[in-house]
Amino acid sequence: MTGHEHGIWSLAMAVVDGRPVAVSGSHDETVRIWDLGDGRPVGGPLVGHNGLIRNGEVWSLATAVVDGRPVVISGGGSNLIQMWDLATGRHVGEPLDQSIGRMCAVATTVLDRRPVAVTGHVDGAVRVWDLVGREQIGEPLTGRTDWVEAVATAVVDGRPVAVTGSNDRTVRVWDLTDREQTGEPLAGHTNEVRAAATAVVSGRPAVVTGDCDGTVRVWGLATRRPAGEPLEAHSEVGAVTTAVLGSRLIVLVGSGDGTVRMWDPITGRQIGEPLEGHKGMVWGAATTLVDGRPVVVTGGHDKTVRVWDLTGLQAPVRGDTG
Template sequence: MTDLVHEGGTGGEPAATWVVGPGTGWRVEWATDGLITGSGKAATGHADWVRSAATTVVDGRAVAITGADDEAVLVWDLATGERIGAALPARGSVWTVATEIVDGRPVALVADPSALVQSWDLAEGRPLASLAGGAWAAATGVVNGRPLVLIGRQNVPRLSMWDPATGEVVGDLVSDPQVGRIGAVVAVATAVVDGHSEAVTLHDDSTVRAWSLTERLYQGQVAPPTGGNSQRVSLAVAVVSGRLVAVTGTWDGQVQVWDVATCTEVTGRAPLTGHTGPVWALAATVIDPLVITAGDDRTVRVWDMAARRQVGSDLVFPSEVTAVTMASDGRLVVGVGGDIAVLAPHPHARAR
């Protein structure tokens, strides 16, 4: 058996190839056969780079959903790594997958940049609605009790609000005309703060902007434009001590934290440092807020946002990491090339 997982012991490839184990605070639950071969148990991953990942629960079974450049969306049993059903079709690279509960049922959102946004009933494995035109970025949220999808398109500097159950376009969110032109939306993240639905967007001019979904209002610029090696390439949001923060990753490995209400960078506390190349993927949890950072340097880091400390040590993979997400039970889903790995925290893991 060729095992690229280094558990602090012997065998397989050098430790630098994939470093996960008791010393890191994380253990591998399963991985696809491009990462662990010869066991006869691992499923085959995607045929091309994984670009997006999400989790939900279907009929009491925790699942992961992954989208990739191979024009397919795969559904996995989060506990065992078993593939569930046939691949959900897509029309191009799947840059966004997301999940929401609609009328009590788990629904997956699938978006590619050029062709189509689709919603799927995961319990029945059937499509619900579709929207032509595709999306570079999308996120789900609940606005005044109604599940909606926020859609950002490459050539349109606004957000569209779309109903994943009916396919209705509910409306658009546009900025204050006095602001002038804003860059096209390339990433969207949503959160609920004090009962109000909020959205944060990253634009192609590298600005970060805030929106009230509940009031359907543009709230302002959170982070200024930038370029070159400081270009922002990824976005996540978290609620820390009751305040909404935006987390951005840059081309040169910076991870910045922004207070959305004050539109200022959060400084003076321990920074989220360590990456040496583009931070391609960010994800955040709501309860006990954690932020996961990953990227071109092949590492994944998990951060306790309240304490501003790293949880465990660096997780090192065989190639760059382009997708991450965390399930509600703390399991970590990582996209590495065309492969998937699911990690669980060791029982005695502590923030460093």
């Protein structure tokens, strides 16, 4: 799927009018929507990212449902955090606070029965936004010493949390109800943490993180300990996501060599052959179902969005089942 004029840095999934779509954000300062059933664009590009500073690249995207409507929250090189109605392609209200600086990462969750966005910024802060009231909730969550490049959300012991990765090489967990960091940072990465995704591993919540030296780590969010050994068979990691095939969890990692590789997080073994096709860094990856079949959608520096059918991997993979 082509149309972006520059590399694709972010991807998210949604369902619009009963059809699965991919949403892509690019260095070309646009957001595009793609119908995963036929691979065609849905409407024209969403434009309007030029903000208070020169760059308007779209670094990060996340989808949610607000007042019954599917929306996407986008931000990046400009000082604008914008929300778009995916059914109409129009802005939802005015951009969120323009004075906070550039947003590197965003994830969504539900807090007190209301949809919220959790954003990471170049100033090292994590911010929480009420997507209905369109306002920041409380003061920023701080403790970072460098850019927050990755944000993911999960539920631990019944409480919503945000997990963030930073250029300071740490992973931190934040209780979104009490608005405070829980425990000490998860340390072990030797380079900036660029990607994060949450999942359930062996029945317990976990986060998968990837860094610039090619290492992927799995952490138990309840135990706050590494779950197994690091996965170290990649060049620079650009994106991580997870999928469930049958009853088996897999981790998918996009990297600087243009490949997407699949791993069993319990055994630490690679599954099958790499998915090859991108030319250059894979910056975005997300999973969904198309016609009942599991797929991973990837976006890369080569300006393309690609869809990969994971159906053939559903057969059991030999090894420890945990």
